[in-house]
Amino acid sequence: MSWWILPLLLALLTGALCPISGALLIVQGRVMQANLISHAVLPGLALAVAFGLPPNVGGSISGLLGALVAERLLGGHRQNAANHGAVMNTVLAGFLGLGVLLVPLLGIRVDLEATLFGDLLLTRPVDLLQAGGGLLLQGLFFAACYRPLVFLSVDPMGAAASGLPLRALKLALAGITAFVIVSSMAAVGVVLVVGLMCAPALVGLAGATSLRQAVLRASAAGMALSGGGFLLALLLNLPPGPLIGVLCMGLVVVRRGC
Amino acid sequence: MPPVTPGLRARGLSYHYGGQRVLHQIAFQLRPGSLTALVGPNGAGKSTLLHLLQGQLQPSAGTVELDGAPVRRCRRRIALMPQKGEIDWHFPITVAEFAGLGRLVSPRAGCCDVDGALQRVGLGAMAGKRLDQLSGGQQQRALLGRTLVQPAEVLLLDEPCAAIDPPSRQQLLGLMRQLSDAGLTLLVSSHDWGPALNAYDRVLVLDQVLRADGTPDQVRQALDDVTMGNHCCG
Numbered sequence: 001m002s003w004w005i006l007p008l009l010l011a012l013l014t015g016a017l018c019p020i021s022g023a024l025l026i027v028q029g030r031v032m033q034a035n036l037i038s039h040a041v042l043p044g045l046a047l048a049v050a051f052g053l054p055p056n057v058g059g060s061i062s063g064l065l066g067a068l069v070a071e072r073l074l075g076g077h078r079q080n081a082a083n084h085g086a087v088m089n090t091v092l093a094g095f096l097g098l099g100v101l102l103v104p105l106l107g108i109r110v111d112l113e114a115t116l117f118g119d120l121l122l123t124r125p126v127d128l129l130q131a132g133g134g135l136l137l138q139g140l141f142f143a144a145c146y147r148p149l150v151f152l153s154v155d156p157m158g159a160a161a162s163g164l165p166l167r168a169l170k171l172a173l174a175g176i177t178a179f180v181i182v183s184s185m186a187a188v189g190v191v192l193v194v195g196l197m198c199a200p201a202l203v204g205l206a207g208a209t210s211l212r213q214a215v216l217r218a219s220a221a222g223m224a225l226s227g228g229g230f231l232l233a234l235l236l237n238l239p240p241g242p243l244i245g246v247l248c249m250g251l252v253v254v255r256r257g258c
Numbered sequence: 259m260p261p262v263t264p265g266l267r268a269r270g271l272s273y274h275y276g277g278q279r280v281l282h283q284i285a286f287q288l289r290p291g292s293l294t295a296l297v298g299p300n301g302a303g304k305s306t307l308l309h310l311l312q313g314q315l316q317p318s319a320g321t322v323e324l325d326g327a328p329v330r331r332c333r334r335r336i337a338l339m340p341q342k343g344e345i346d347w348h349f350p351i352t353v354a355e356f357a358g359l360g361r362l363v364s365p366r367a368g369c370c371d372v373d374g375a376l377q378r379v380g381l382g383a384m385a386g387k388r389l390d391q392l393s394g395g396q397q398q399r400a401l402l403g404r405t406l407v408q409p410a411e412v413l414l415l416d417e418p419c420a421a422i423d424p425p426s427r428q429q430l431l432g433l434m435r436q437l438s439d440a441g442l443t444l445l446v447s448s449h450d451w452g453p454a455l456n457a458y459d460r461v462l463v464l465d466q467v468l469r470a471d472g473t474p475d476q477v478r479q480a481l482d483d484v485t486m487g488n489h490c491c492g
Binding site: 027147148150151153154155156157158160161162163164205207208209210211213214 | 309312314333334338340344345346349350351352355356359362363386388389
């Protein structure tokens with residue numbers, strides 16, 4: 001088997017996976033949470049490596065914890081949008097700083113560059129399994145909770161009035177977002193993953209007549225971006241993760257220009 | 259045991275938020291099949307009152323009962339149509355799917371199925387359109403359609419006639435009358451202090467306390483003395 005097949009498959013899987021969470025977070029106005037979670041996975045990764053545990057589990061727990069800390073700090077008071085952003089960004093910085101500090105404190109070796117920006121060329125079969133698991137988990141969640149998710153997104157107050165378990169739904173979405181982010185780490189890293197969550201989702205949402213249709217379109221666009229980005233990186237001899245990040249921005253720029 | 263009075267009843271209802279009084283000692287009863295307007299100036303507490311009646315908010319004091327039972331036990335028999343501003347109208351969803359969300363509240367059938375509700379609000383031909391392709395008045399009717407799909411006997415409508423043109427308003431008022439004639443109880447909040455009030459059986463005037471309660475003519479007459487008319491938009 002050619003050496004580039006595994007990285008290409010991971011690029012395609014990641015491209016299909018990320019925009020699903022991205023679309024759900026965009027329609028709920030919670031993209032900032034994805035950014036927070038993507039940075040908050042770092043302390044969990046470091047601790048997992050130090051204690052010989054699976055890094056993806058540690059990262060997912062840590063990412064979810066970051067989201068919960070932010071929610072706790074925001075809860076109980078009516079926050080305006082500026083305060084909301086300020087609290088989210090402060091928690092993001094705190095978790096990122098903690099993750100960077102834990103590396104020397106625990107005396108572990110973590111390839112921070114690959115963690116932050118990904119390295120498709122180092123793809124292992126286990127990365128594929130993890131991304132495939134993430135896609136399956138997310139697909140099941142989306143299918144099982146489709147209508148409550150739609151209700152929550154289109155009319156949050158109405159959904160609350162209807163007695164749906166919204167807190168559990170939001171918590172599950174945050175947990176799945178964290179898992180998606182750690183599953184995509186090998187391909188695009190925790191910093192660039194937000195671009196792959198958002199840009200294809202914006203394309204998918206434009207003109208769609210249902211969330212289901214938007215998510216399918218977004219996944220297709222994500223696969224094209226990620227797979228195409230990887231092949232272009234090979235051709236130009238550039239690192240794939242950052243190039244995919246740039247292509248995501250390019251897609252949004254082109255879309256705006258149209 | 260005293261006989262159970264049918265309908266929605268508020269008794270001594272008060273609500274405070276952040277140490278401030280929003281509503282104080284509100285008491286009234288809505289009989290089944292009635293069409294009642296709830297009017298008052300901005301900040302009068304109209305939306306808060308509707309949320310209390312639906313059981314979404316807990317009162318600081320007082321009770322809400324439906325047919326003698328506490329409202330928390332029968333929330334699903336009361337549907338609240340939110341203000342238009344609370345909906346994300348650019349969400350990727352068709353009118354039919356949006357109306358169908360009313361079914362999530364309870365698997366029991368409402369007064370109409372989705373198709374029937376959309377026909378009733380005059381949007382049958384637009385079922386496959388995206389929400390953001392509708393005009394303001396059509397969006398209000400789509401919201402009402404979703405409310406009709408819910409298996410509720412009491413409909414609380416929060417400013418359904420806001421920011422729509424007079425013909426659309428007339429259509430909505432006609433539809434509300436049809437629903438009350440069919441036995442549903444409607445309480446409709448509004449800023450409209452003009453002739454449109456005549457479409458209602460009864461008018462409640464709210465400004466943190468209940469200022470007046472009666473037929474449209476009785477209320478207008480009563481309020482001439484307390485200059486409430488200065489506060490309300492015509």
